[in-house]
Amino acid sequence: MRGNPFDEIEEMLDRVSKQVESGMTSGGLQVPGSVPADVVDTGEEYLVTADLPGYDTDDIELTLSEGTLRLEADREEESEASVDGRFLRRERTRTSASRRIRLPEPVEEDEVSAGFENGVLTVRLPKVTGTETSKEIDIE
Template identity: 65%
Template sequence: MRRNPFEELEEMLDRLSSQVEEGMTRGGGLPVPGDVAVDVADAHDEYVVTADLPGYETDDIELTLSEGTLRLEASHEERTAHEEGQYLRRERSQRSASRRIRLPEPVDEENVTASYNNGVLTVTLPKESEGEESKQIDID
């Protein structure tokens, strides 16, 4: 007797779903264009968000915190050609990147700090009370 093709399809989708979940938990997921690789650590009394943003200047990065969500956006101007001629190969993209990180607990928005060093952005968010309004975060 022949198997139901829908059962075979369902089994295949279950296997695929398991593989995707396994890859994401091990950090081996495929990069999505415009996505920023981040680590979020719970350091008992604060959250520390670390993001890889190589090639950006501090002025290219915008951080906002609103209703328990940290929004990170980075962009810089497109370069049309090398200063002294044309490109023969161009693999270093000039792209925008963004990421939204939902925080599990309210944070003290007035004491959030951010620093950017060697292409790595570090945002420290002390845990405390929930705020209602958006707050712009300056990067040192």
């Protein structure tokens, strides 16, 4: 008996996402609808800077879950031109962009902060401090 086929699809999508993400970090693979971002390790924190020109703060959703920063932006544009109340042209478009960034180390989720100015989103993710890679175990 086979497992849920949706599990296989989800695993495949995760693999593709990881391949795309690694391609972007290694040399400029740009996927349509993907947000261009820089990730800097300052030693004490990760600093993520992403370009979102034309978006407002209310258009952007930012979440952190299981070591992955997820950024989604969605906006609706409206352009109208009319003469004497009769439309000559009316166009509406919906634009969306997204990006998932897997962080290599745990971060202090309660201390994450974000700012948005002039179309640039900046996210500060302080690293978890004071954790040791090994723990001594007492033998009784």
